[in-house]
């Protein structure tokens with residue numbers, strides 16, 4: 001992550017505190033002003049998404065869990081972040097893309113979509129073309145159709161709710177069972193739900209559910225970008 005201007009870690013942390021306070025107020029005007037001041041060109045977007053918005057939303061979650069904020073505040077904070085993110089979509093979508101396309105999909109029952117949108121932007125900022133399927137009622141057939149319609153190199157599954165891990169494994173298995181031989185994307189699973197599983201994810205999932213359905217488990221945008229950038233034309237050998 002390279003910023004267009006010199007900022008120390010403590011200046012970034014200060015901006016994060018100000019942004020958090022604006023989204024909790026809620027004060028959209030200030031949140032947007034902080035964003036505009038920080039993001040001077042496309043290279044600043046990744047830093048803002050990962051070092052300002054993501055920790056702010058995690059803190060909103062902690063405050064909500066401890067009953068320090070009411071439900072409505074959490075909703076408004078989320079909608080301000082979504083508004084900030086939308087503001088930069090035209091700039092992100094106008095960037096040149098590589099000949100590599102990724103489908104990021106919700107897993108069933110998962111209503112946490114902000115992380116998926118941000119992940120999509122982080123990939124696009126690194127030249128990877130992205131399709132987003134954000135409907136929590138999405139079915140395996142829907143995903144199979146999307147894979148068949150476009151040349152999808154990788155399907156990325158994002159799960160936030162720990163209790164949804166088993167649904168995700170089942171979902172991936174159903175999609176794989178419905179694949180035609182000509183469409184063979186790599187299946188990558190990750191998201192916040194995996195934060196509790198530190199090592200040997202596939203092994204842990206196998207012991208929990210009898211199987212680990214994805215081809216690969218990755219946890220950060222940086223890991224995903226580096227995997228997608230390192231692999232050549234066809235990412236599944």
Ligand code: B12
Nearest residue numbers: 057061110111112113114115158161162189190191218219
């Ligand atoms: C906003 C929010 C909501 C909103 C979501 C709105 C929306 N459109 O997204 C609403 C109100 C709908 C909601 C509902 C619920 N929520 Co909620 N929510 C949150 C909150 C505060 C922020 C989520 C967020 O945007 N985070 C910021 C994003 C940017 O971070 P991220 O998701 O981790 O994504 C990044 C990375 O993980 C990565 N990534 C994501 N996917 C993938 C995939 C791969 C392959 C890779 C490599 C990387 C990757 O990329 C992203 C960018 O870096 C979190 C707190 C938190 N810790 O996040 C709670 C939180 C996630 N919610 C929680 C809960 C319990 C719920 C509810 C059950 C509450 C209830 N009782 O109704 C429901 C469940 C709804 C459902 N079925 O999904 C818990 C989850 C606990 C758990 N892990 O099981 C949390 C952690 C709050 C808490 N501390 O208790 N929620």
